[in-house]
Amino acid sequence: MEKPQLPAARRFVDQIRALYAQDLGPNILWSKIKDAMGPLLADPSLKKSSKTWPLTVEGAPKVKNLLFYEDPDFGFVFNATVRKANSVTSVHDHGDVWTLYGLIEGHETMYRYERSDKAPRDTGPAQLKQIGCHNIGPGDVDAVPPGSIHQEHGGPENSMAFIVRAQKAGNFKQRTYNQETGEVKLNDGPILIPHELR
Numbered sequence: 001m002e003k004p005q006l007p008a009a010r011r012f013v014d015q016i017r018a019l020y021a022q023d024l025g026p027n028i029l030w031s032k033i034k035d036a037m038g039p040l041l042a043d044p045s046l047k048k049s050s051k052t053w054p055l056t057v058e059g060a061p062k063v064k065n066l067l068f069y070e071d072p073d074f075g076f077v078f079n080a081t082v083r084k085a086n087s088v089t090s091v092h093d094h095g096d097v098w099t100l101y102g103l104i105e106g107h108e109t110m111y112r113y114e115r116s117d118k119a120p121r122d123t124g125p126a127q128l129k130q131i132g133c134h135n136i137g138p139g140d141v142d143a144v145p146p147g148s149i150h151q152e153h154g155g156p157e158n159s160m161a162f163i164v165r166a167q168k169a170g171n172f173k174q175r176t177y178n179q180e181t182g183e184v185k186l187n188d189g190p191i192l193i194p195h196e197l198r
């Protein structure tokens with residue numbers, strides 16, 4: 001897949017590729033990618049571009065992502081969401097891959113959960129315990145480590161996020177959790193809509 005046309009996003013691709021080439025462990029790699037994401041999120045041309053992106057998330061269970069880029073060598077991808085104001089997602093994980101969720105505009109609240117059961121990961125029944133809740137705004141990056149269970153709540157206005165994932169959705173299973181029944185469902189993640197980033 002071609003690199004994005006937007007210069008700040010091209011630079012970010014090059015930085016991530018250079019970091020991958022250093023063979024860092026995943027924790028250090030993703031913390032360095034997170035640091036490198038700051039200038040991209042602050043870039044005026046990215047902000048301008050994001051205003052033209054279509055709405056992708058209107059609440060559970062209809063979740064889509066824009067797909068800007070998939071790296072041919074390392075497999076990481078650039079996605080985006082435009083989240084409808086006040087929408088609430090399912091409780092879910094992003095499978096066993098890293099995600100960096102960087103807010104460009106708007107505000108969101110991220111709820112974090114942990115399982116307190118010993119049932120099988122993919123079938124449950126899961127018992128969930130809330131372990132955190134934090135607000136993010138423009139320029140903030142929410143790092144979601146492999147398997148981390150969470151729920152996103154949209155703020156009072158639509159919000160736009162730029163996302164880096166270690167792999168393209170569809171190549172691995174993700175999980176949604178029913179808090180009342182403990183039911184765990186496997187899924188292929190968001191529907192991907194190829195979109196030019198320029």
Ligand SMILES: [Fe+2]
Nearest residue numbers: 092094150152
């Ligand atoms: Fe999520």
